[in-house]
Amino acid sequence: MTLNEKVFKFKVEVILKKGVLDPQGEAIKQSININNLGNILDVKQGKLFELTASSKNREQAIKEVERICADLLTNSVIEEFKYYEVSE
């Protein structure tokens, strides 16, 4: 990190695309129903990432986060992502 860089924090949510089987979500749903915890029709399990970026500005940080999401954190065949900036 250099003097003219600032820290930006992001959260990235990754979830399976519609039509991709999610056996983990299905198992969790069954457990909810068996234990009478609620009337849940569907469960999808995803991933949450917290990224702390060091960039000269917000625009640059967002560009990098988008590239990381598309190139590494998700596989576009099966997953989709959304990201948002967080203060802490």
Added chain:
Amino acid sequence: MIWHKETTLPKVDLVVLPGGFSYGDYLRCGAIAAKSPIMKAVKSFYEIGGFIIGICNGFQILTETKILPGALIPNTNQKFICKDQDLIVANNKTFFTSNFEHNRTISIPIAHHDGQYFLNGPQIEELEQNEGIVLKYRDNPNGSIKDIAGVCSKNKRVIGMMPHPERAIDKKLGSVSGLSMFESVISNF
């Protein structure tokens, strides 16, 4: 054997990406290995028409690098499956399956947790049109779409498969179908 941190391939006739839970399947199976320095060289090798086989985790790495279409996701039963598996040779016009008759049933072991092959509808049609489905499961064990156990690239020079042919090379191991695959490779050079 070439270390993953290498950036170039020596002169080779065939690249084999073996199985083995690289990086503990963190993030997604094969995802981090797909970003290894050596994979840029493997991709270049593919682009100049090199022959490549990816087995199990090697198949997962080839899909993550987009050398092969699709993705491998967890088995529908959420279990690690390790057993002999009957397969159907759906395409015998590849350098790896040319020793088999079309539609012949062969037995090769599987050993995976993330073996469910997935592609969306239009991409599946494209794969079928390109004769990209090489091996299919008989009694689909993992939920793979269209019972797919192995696929090949458009140029038919790259093959990825979840079953382990290297574990079926001696009668004492129960099957020699895997040996036949490696013999196919040799007879095609």
